[in-house]
Amino acid sequence: MTKPHLVWDDFRLVKIIAEARGLAPAADRLGVNHSTVFRRLGQLEEGLGIKLFERHRTGYVLTPAGEEMTALAETMEEKVETFARKLDGQAVAPAGELRITTNDTLLVHLLTPIFSRFIDANPEMRLDVVLANQALNLSKRDADVAIRATDNPPETLVGRRVATIAWAIYGRAADFPEPADFDLTSLYDRPWVMLGDNLATLKAARFVRDRVAPERIVYKVNTVLGLAEAVEAGAGIGPLPCFIADRKPHLVRLSEINPDFSAGLWLLTHPDLRQSARVRAFMDFIGAEISKQKRAIEGGAKPD
Structure with a gap:
């Protein structure tokens, strides 16, 4: 019996059809037409002498042999x-x-x-910036370097903590014209703004939720950017990172820096990339630049 001749493209074809659950979406991903995928799959199944997919009304479903090929494709x-x-x-x-x-x-x-200064200093480099509040998979090269505010960086990554992001309670300066040391308990009856449910695990969000009556939380928003805008607009008082709020002339700090709100600022990469010349150059440059603003990030001075 002649052994079937398999190549990487065969495994890739099966994996993509399995992920797409059909020939037409698989063809789109492969950049070919539907009939080409149909023909290639038919030739592969004929050569192997076994079905790789069951055809159902809901789509293509892997057979046990197809599942093995897909698992091998993922490993490869x-x-x-x-x-x-x-x-x-x-x-x-x-x-x-x-x-x-x-x-x-x-x-x-x-x-x-x-980032702009880095590009000026390294004209042979190009940056592709991906905004995401969730952690991307650096093992699968979703990104080469992550810059994250976290106290628990993934154990699969390596890097360094370059600063601690300080937070405090802020309000609109027009609502607090006289500088004073406020007792936080005296502020709980005021309108508050807080982070939305998607960021409810952040320490600053938990603080507001645990101490401020629900009816006094008049505004929730799912980004820190939006939170700062809401406080500046006078919607209410709330916790903000000092390096954002301290540069806004219309905001005033109403509390001491609360260490319970703080988070580490990390530069992270995959262990296989830490010796890459461009990763090293980038992380060294960004680390040095952030260190120049460390005092502001940690709540001690206005940012440059």
């Missing part, structure tokens, strides 16, 4: 990605594209001018 893909990372880690010059993930708050209020 992971090995290729690991090899690519290792090759990338051996790059000798800071050149090429680097994909960075961070959140909108850090990008708008801290990182954009730093």
